[in-house]
């Protein structure tokens with residue numbers, strides 16, 4: 001695991017295969033996903049939210065974010081760099 | 086699977102055909118099989134105007150749809166069966182995806198209760214194709230079919246275009262469709278009209294950059310053609326007195342006979358285009374993704390130039406090249422906004438420098454030994470005046486065609502750029518001819534690539550398409566042989582095409598005439614003879630020099646400054662920066 005730790009917060013339409021599509025963006029670049037969490041709030045009928053953490057350099061992670069944003073099933077992606085410690 | 090009691094009722098497959106009609110589809114390029122039979126049946130039972138073009142291979146069908154889409158701007162539609170049929174579309178999808186071409190592939194699939202059970206001809210094409218499509222669908226309910234088709238067309242054609250696959254299980258296509266065949270929520274035209282425009286700050290920045298630059302170059306890519314901005318591009322070049330170079334896929338964005346045109350840049354680009362880039366102080370990239378074949382070594386690309394990148398797809402920004410300004414906009418909207426500033430510039434000294442590049446480094450032909458590919462291309466250019474639709478395959482002939490076949494108009498140059506798919510040329514030419522029945526279409530292939538999809542000669546013959554099918558036969562996988570000669574001490578491995586058929590007899594066996602061209606003294610006359618024949622396809626089998634190499638050449642991954650304009654006198658290092 002080299003580079004900083006980043007968290008991607010992704011809101012996605014709940015269509016078949018959406019997690020595979022996101023995972024492929026990482027996989028084709030030979031990049032690992034550290035953790036993946038999916039949260040949904042059925043009461044408020046909002047889109048499911050995926051939290052993905054991954055290590056990497058900023059350029060690479062920015063490219064991954066840009067490619068995930070392009071996926072048709074994705075609504076939003078926000079990127080956070082985790083503070084050390 | 087239910088059966089219909091009322092003839093007014095539609096099954097899923099019939100609703101699918103109706104939805105395709107609503108989208109204005111003219112042709113379906115198809116190849117049948119078990120899981121797709123209901124859909125093929127619906128083509129017959131719905132009394133549709135859509136014409137089924139039966140191909141000889143699913144890969145052929147996808148490249149036909151691709152060629153159709155590239156010349157018309159409308160999505161090409163493919164219909165195949167499950168398993169191997171769908172699997173055979175992967176190369177075509179990848180090719181369209183790499184070059185941002187809208188095609189729609191409809192694949193039959195096993196019935197839904199059998200999904201995942203390894204049933205007969207079940208292939209997980211939904212997952213297989215995910216990385217090579219803009220989007221794809223697995224339709225699980227009959228009533229979703231129409232809506233899915235309309236979404237697919239919208240996705241394929243808006244923003245940065247691309248292929249979409251719709252996988253339709255057989256129980257879904259044969260089930261009853263009980264919803265209404267609602268037309269697309271938004272007219273395709275309305276969707277396409279939703280284009281990002283540049284901000285006034287962006288435009289002011291570019292206007293200032295273009296007027297203050299001493300040595301500006303416009304780099305035009307496929308995005309200019311997709312946006313239909315060729316006329317505006319020319320005006321822009323004239324108003325700002327700025328030369329234009331294009332990528333392989335940008336050919337046709339600017340009339341290459343124009344004084345302001347530099348032709349193609351990059352690995353096998355013209356020396357004057359590459360020298361212009363090397364010496365530029367401003368590069369305005371409109372609709373190109375700075376592909377590795379044009380930039381050479383990314384961190385050594387045009388280091389003295391300010392770089393501005395205009396693209397509809399913002400994931401392209403700073404991907405290959407770090408730029409000074411990135412502007413997300415439709416190419417045409419961008420150019421129109423720039424023209425609306427009513428500013429202009431002159432760059433006379435720079436134009437004079439460019440002219441000396443052109444005079445000192447013209448594209449050359451050595452017409453002393455065996456007939457060369459360049460001479461054949463010059464003869465075709467002379468015959469057509471650059472007004473033909475030219476569909477190429479991949480390899481040396483493609484690069485020579487890019488150099489020597491100067492394109493006049495947009496959407497007449499069809500070539501697999503990003504994927505470099507051998508076997509693309511002939512089926513793409515067929516699709517282009519369906520798209521423009523009155524246009525003159527040339528299919529240009531090497532002897533290697535031609536044999537990858539030559540079975541589509543049957544399709545060309547069946548529909549009597551008057552395509553000039555040119556085979557530039559050097560008896561080698563020429564481009565690979567060139568690399569082996571230059572980088573692997575001329576150790577030839579797996580490039581000799583010994584065992585080729587007699588291409589003239591082959592053509593004749595499909596019922597089409599063929600000419601054997603070997604002699605430069607008869608070249609002009611034989612090309613004229615072939616172009617005068619319009620009753621159907623004709624093959625021009627041209628036997629050309631076996632070991633000619635394409636120059637200029639920038640070794641892969643090296644800076645453009647390392648361009649060779651002729652055969653090197655020293656051994657070259659093996660490329661490492663790119664394949």
Ligand SMILES: Cc1ncc(C[n+]2csc(CCOP(=O)(O)OP(=O)(O)O)c2C)c(N)n1
Nearest residue numbers: 480481482505507531532533534562563564
């Ligand atoms: C499907 C496919 N397989 C392999 C390649 C690798 N490749 C690139 S150019 C080339 C040689 C093409 O030979 P030919 O079609 O005879 O054309 P030439 O280069 O001789 O003009 C090969 C094998 C490719 N581009 N596509």
